[in-house]
Amino acid sequence: MVIHCNSPVRPPWFRTAQAHRRAGIEELPDRLICELGKGHTGEHADCLDTMGRGTFDVWLRWNGDDFTYVCAAPCEQVDPTIAPLLRQACWLFTDHEPGHSWEFEDLPHD
Template identity: 40%
Template sequence: MRQCEATAHVPPAGLLFAVLAGQGRVLGSELAYTPPRVRCELGLGHDGEHADHVWDWDHQPAHALWARWTTGQPLRFESLPWCETLGGSDADACTLYWDHSRAHSWAVHDPETEALRRQIVEEHADVPDEPS
């Protein structure tokens, strides 16, 4: 299933306030990795709001901070538990939030990432898979 292509701008102050409200502190170096934009991680045609993971909690590893939005509406932040369903080819846990709609993460494919992967493979076709 293709990944939803909805995007939204992340207000830096809003993200900082959400992180501070959730864990009480944040290092400036950690903020360097926060996204300026989010892209919905759910499968195309999902129900409800768009969602993208934006922060892992230091104090609560079973939950994460997610950006949630409806197109044309302000983005908001919500702490949600991880989906713990196991599956896919590696039997890994789903990397979406609990109770997400539609497919689990291993069944959702980003066409941009797939195109980049194909380009890298083509550009480096002469590189051996194993070191000699």
């Protein structure tokens, strides 16, 4: 069983996001949650923007107070147990660990 890491973090723009919301702008989240599987090694990661299949997605990766913006290619693995016409590719980035999105037993951000 794979479950999400769900490690929360206040992103570098946290104070700016609060000011934007007070001004009625809802563009930036004030909290990110790791979308990788529980027990992963290395940095946590949350997707900021998906550009669509065949392009790069924008992820924010963090370890403590160190934040890195990353453009990463989407993982192209598909669930082999689903009929070919119904298969959806994993929504994480290439070379992620552990588990693909269809293997998670919980919803992200629970």
